[in-house]
Amino acid sequence: MEKxxxxxxxxxxxxxxIDTIRETVTLYHPGTLKGIGDDAAVLGPTELVRVVTTDMLLEGVHFDLSYTPLTHLGFKAVAVNVSDVAAMNAIPTQVTVSLALSNRFSVEAVAAIYEGINLAAAHYKVDVVGGDTTASRTGLVISVTAIGEAKKGEICYRSGAKINDIICVTGDLGGAFMGLQVLEREKQVYLADPKMQPRLDAYSYVTGRQLRPDARMDIVHELRDxxxxxxxxxxxxxxxxxxxxxxxxxxxVGVAIYEDKLPIDKQTYxxxxxxxxxxxxxVLNGGEDYELLFTIDQKDFPSLEKHPDIHFIGHVTAADQGKLLITKSQTAVPLKAQGWKHF
Amino acid sequence: MEKxxxxxxxxxxxxxxIDTIRETVTLYHPGTLKGIGDDAAVLGPTELVRVVTTDMLLEGVHFDLSYTPLTHLGFKAVAVNVSDVAAMNAIPTQVTVSLALSNRFSVEAVAAIYEGINLAAAHYKVDVVGGDTTASRTGLVISVTAIGEAKKGEICYRSGAKINDIICVTGDLGGAFMGLQVLEREKQVYLADPKMQPRLDAYSYVTGRQLRPDARMDIVHELRDxxxxxxxxxxxxxxxxxxxxxxxxxxxVGVAIYEDKLPIDKQTYxxxxxxxxxxxxxVLNGGEDYELLFTIDQKDFPSLEKHPDIHFIGHVTAADQGKLLITKSQTAVPLKAQGWKHF
Structure with a gap:
């Protein structure tokens, strides 16, 4: 094998x-007056409101390079920030990317990370406008900030749900979490006996959900249409x-969601x-699916009713009704939020 | 001593x-429609252009907590980003702050970092509008993104210098670098014999330059005036x-700068x-002073001539004239850029 x-x-x-990185970057937005190469990027004026979000991924906490290809990681670092822009019902326009690299990482490794970043930039049509590249004593850190645009009336906050609104979720849930379990198991098998090849073929959907999630910009555009x-x-x-x-x-408010309405892929199951x-x-507590959860007024239900990838999982109730899961046997049990605990 | x-x-x-942090944050700009607490911050429309810059500071690379107070560090993390906004001749308006913390750090330590961040936010009148708080396997990482505003014609790029422009620099240079030397020396003395108290009183200016730099927003405002x-x-x-x-x-272009015009504080010297x-x-190769280096058209010289804190250190030449330092003995020697090498 060639070295x-x-x-x-x-x-x-x-x-x-930085020069090497700059050469790989494409700009899509005429509103980006200046990208990489000065003290700051410059964005032209717009009548739209802008949203800003940031997320930092650390090796050993958010990803494990023993099973995460660097290109997927670069894509994911952009996608998770675009997902936050999508969650505001806004269109992403620019990202900045800061990398901290230990001396384990070569120029070729940085190129592989940027290959993923640039793939995501092309996929979501966002401009990589700046960032910071620095040394790290221990492992890789990627910090991305994403900026997006929307009309003021289009912005969706977490705070607008009203009683009787319908609760919608896109795609399917729980896959990224099960993909992580598979990847961790195969890593342990490999560590115990390096001659054992990981058996991942049967799990390609769930591992793909974990390693290379896709922000649901398609849904944001469809909601606009x-x-x-x-x-x-x-x-x-x-x-x-x-x-x-x-x-x-x-x-x-409160919520009531129905177990039999929750979307799950067969491979996840x-x-x-x-x-x-x-x-x-x-489905309830696995993270990192990067689907969109939203509430709509009942009047909008007919517009979305036939959408193949939007699922209606319950409805909004008064706060004093609590947060309930209605099981398949029609029993109402209180929802428990576990979420991710990195600390 | 009380524990x-x-x-x-x-x-x-x-x-x-995040709730604890949010309670300490003050918003100064009516244009900040939504700060911390949703998937993204929301900034209202403006006729101005916006600048975006980001900088990541890592423990063991950019700072040493054995002599860096957490409050100073929080201040500095904001100040270095505001300095990049200042370098575009823009006014900072919002910042996002991401923190990665190992389990060495307590809630009280985070509060100390945010005390510094909030002091800087008040000093520069910027809104802390979001961020990310996560675990780290090893040490502290702070990633800040700053956003600023300016009229399009006010933005200053690195690329606008013209032959015969006058080269200006604010404040004095080299202090932060000498401060770092003092702090590192006293750390070694302390490590060799913990009973030895660090002798820092005589070095308060240079250590202050290193530990708590101030972005020169005062200069940006004065240039506008x-x-x-x-x-x-x-x-x-x-x-x-x-x-x-x-x-x-x-x-x-090229430059010629004069050794006898370079500003240095007596304590640095x-x-x-x-x-x-x-x-x-x-002065030439020490970093982290966060002063402003700029070029002006000769017609603007009378407006700045009497400014007590702007120094005229040379002039812009044709590119083929090179980059020259004119020594006190009137010898022209080529400038060497060493800069900071973290890699």
Whole structure:
């Protein structure tokens, strides 16, 4: 096997590295007056409101490079921020990317991360306008800030849900969590016996959900085409139950959701079963699906009713009704929000 | 001595921590429609252009907590980003702050960091509008993104310097670098014998320059009052020589600067002397002073001539004239840019 080329970052220096990165970047928005290469990026004036969000991913906490390809990681770092822009019902326009790299990482490794960043930039039509590249004593840190635009009346907060609104969720849930379980199991098998090859073929959907999530910008564009503005919206990064709690708290409402309406992919279901887990637990408390959870006024239901990828999982109630899961046997049990605990 | 109170972050959780932080934050700009507490912050429309910049500080690379008070660190993390906004000749309006914390850090430590962040926010009148708080396996990471505003014609790029422009620099240079030398020396003394108390009283100016730099927003406001728009501008984060190289490259010009015009504080000079260093080296290649380096058209010279804190250190030449330092003995020597090397 040919040995992979390895160029030390020290041999080209920080400014050399920035020049290398800059050459790979494409700009899509005429409103980006200046991208990488000055003290700050410059964005032209717009009549739209702008949204700003930021998320930091750390090696050993948010990702494990023993099973995460660097290109997927670069894509994911952008996608999770675009997902937050989508959750405001806004269109992403620019991102900044800061990387901290230990000396384990070569120029080629940075190029692989940027390949993913640039793929995501092309996919979501966002301009990489700046960032920071620095050394790290230990491992990789990626911090992304995303900026987006929307008309003021289009912005969806967590706080707008009203009693009797219909609760909607896109795609399916729990897959990213089950994908993580599979990846962690195969890693342990490999560590115990490096001759064992990971068996991942049967789990490609759930591992893909974990390693290369896609922000649901398609839904944001479709909602615009259908002239539907959700009354509240949030993305599912910490788990459905946790996100419902955020909407309830911000909107001062309760919710009732129905177990038999919750969307789950067959592979997620089967994998949960194999791991002796209740599939509903992965749906309610698994994180990182990056689907959209939103509430709509009942008048908008006919516009979305036939959408193949929007699921109507329950309705908004008064705050004193609590947060309830109606099981398949028609029993109402209180929802528990576990979410992700990194601390 | 009373034992300091220590609350584990795990005991209040990530959301509890975010709530604690949110309560300490003040908003100054009516244009901030939504700050912390949703998927993204929301900024109202403006006729101005917006600038965006980001900088990440890592423990062990950019700061050493054995001599850096957490409150100063929080202040500095905001100030270095505001300095990049200042370098565009823009007014900072919002920042996002992401923190990654290992379990060494308590809720009280986060409060101390935010005390500094909030002091800087008040000092520069910027709104802390969001961020991310997460666990770290090793040490503290602070990633700040700053947004600012200016009229389109006010924005200063690195690329606008013209032949015969006058080169200006604010304040004095080299202090932050000498401060770092003192702090590192006293740390080694302390490590060798913990009974030795650090002797820092005589070095308060230079250590202050290192630990708690101030972005020169005062200069940006004064330039506006005087109706002077620099032809190019950059902040001195990597060292004067390195920043001059950036302007030369972006503007396709050369420079000639005069050794006897370079501003240096007496304490910086004396400390360099004590360390057997050439004071001019600290001025040219010491970083982190966060002063402003800019070029002006000669017609603007009378407006700034009497300014007590702006120094005229040379002039812009044709690119083929090179980048020259004219020594006190009237010898022209090529400038060398060393800058900071973290890699």
């Amino acid at each position: 992979e080329k390895r160029t030390e970052i020290g041999s080209i220096g920080e400014f050399g590295l 259908l002239h539907v503005v959700p009354t509240s919206m949030i993305d599912v990064s910490d788990g459905l139950a946790s996100e419902l709690f955020h909407i309830c708290q911000a909107s001062d 089967d994998t949960a079963f194999e791991f002796n887990m209740d599939p509903i637990t992965s | 300091e109170k220590r609350t584990e972050i795990g005991s209040i959780g990530e959301f509890g921590l 005087l109706h002077v728009v620099p032809t190019s501008m950059i902040d001195v984060s990597d060292g004067l020589a390195s920043e001059l190289f950036h302007i030369c490259q972006a503007s396709d 004396d400390t360099a002397f004590e360390f057997n260093m050439d004071p001019i080296t600290s």
